[in-house]
Amino acid sequence: MFNFSYKTQRYLILFGFLTIPVLLSLTFSYYPAISLLYYSLTDWSGLGWDMNFIGLDNYKEIFTKPEVFGALKNNLYYFIGGLVQVALSLYFAVILTGKLRGRNGFRAMLFIPYVLHSVATVIMFKNLYHMEYGSLNVLLGSIGLESWQQSWLGNKHLVNFSLAFISMWKYMGLNMVIFIGALQSIPSDLYEAASIDGANSRQKFRFITLPSIRKVMELMLILTLTGALEAFDIPYVMLLGANDTSTFVIKTVDTAFKYQNFGLASAMAVILLIMVLIFIVIQRKLLFREER
């Protein structure tokens, strides 16, 4: 079928197999990232192609208007929720790696929220948090805790916690399974050796388990941090960012598509990109240090 020499075939394969994927990646990952930088220096409205170069004015606007960075305060709720969630997932991973009846069943059941459709999940919680008819207030009422009933989405002090909880609910099982994978890769003779030396289970956790999963821990913390910075779906689907639930990405999307100011939105996106990259570089550095 192919009567070419292997040398020619090699060229054909390399050219034929790589051209399209590489072009796709350049067009949809690299080109946007670079043009974002350029747009951020213009006053482009996003409609048509008219734009004027305005230097760093967009950045000046971001750093002088408090409300843009003010949105980051709402991202903080997702970060705090994420930390609690990492702690919980580590706890459940540890008890589900040890001897326990039905641990595979528990693992599968706790993982379920992760596979459920994300928009439908947010809407499910919207119903659950409903002031009068939501199951949460109904449940509290039926067990005699009427005083705990709340306007979960209406109360300004509660709403961001209610939203961050959805993220915890959805991702706890995922992080747990990742931790279980890491815990199972710890060689069991380490624990046996420690037992012979008379270590108790708390010492084993402190001196064997924790150091062995440090890499995964760090990765998880960074993912929690960048995930919190990029929070969008939950507050947007729930309330369109109303009632002071706007996150940084919602502000960016609104600036671009609602207020037709792509230049300013690009500058906000560049700032977000830089923040995320800084955290990722820090994490890579930490990992590198550990490997040496």
Add this chain to the structure above:
Amino acid sequence: MKREESFSFTIFKYVTLAMALFVVFFPLYSVFIGAFKTQKEYYQSGLRMPADLFNFENFSKVIEIGKLGLGFKNILIILVIAVAGNVLFGTMVAYAVGRFDFKLKKPIMGMYLIAQVIPMVTTQVATFSVIKSLHLYNTMGGPIILYLGADVLQIVIYLQFVNSIPKDLDESAMMEGASLFRIYRSIIFPLLGPATATLIILKTISIYNDFYTPYLYMPSQKLKVVSTAIYSFVGPNAAQLNVISAGILIIFIPTLLLFLFLQRYIFAGVTNGAVK
């Protein structure tokens, strides 16, 4: 003394697990019962089971008004093309980069590694203008090409995997005169099977769940996918909690079934994907 301590710890473990299961399943339970209730019943019966477990009125209502049928059809088309493309391009790149030495090998691998850390959500403003100038705005081509080009999970998974296929296999096939394309088709592609299974499931879940991409790039009524269909249904119908519950339940089913039957691949993928 020691035994007593571990006994109380066992109790503690089961109590915390029971609490976690309650938190996971309580919202699901309330959606499930709500989906079978009439509107009046929903408001009056609280957490009790529905009077009629065969009351499918809400389901037909949400499918019709919420355009869920259209949503499922559109997302299925997008899924098939995007996932097939991901498998094809992913295996091709893994074969070319994993098996041959050439000048651009290092730059290409580096390109994928860096692309992996650029968060898609941040560059959307600029991606939007690319999609527009390619005339893919408000077509299925927009999301499909983004799922193909902007995410590099498939390359990362396949590149890890292809190195575990022994090179002797290629060499003995070459002795027998097989072409390099034949080696890709008959040796590399089939042996990447387990990675492909994992990839198909993970991609299916993430594309099916995605809201951002179809919401930004396909606002047309005819191009509703499941996420955007249920999103626009809830707004004007916010009062009909029972009908909304039925919609949620329908939307939950596909990935839930996928999970129940293919658990092993999902767990494998999640663990390998994260701990790279």
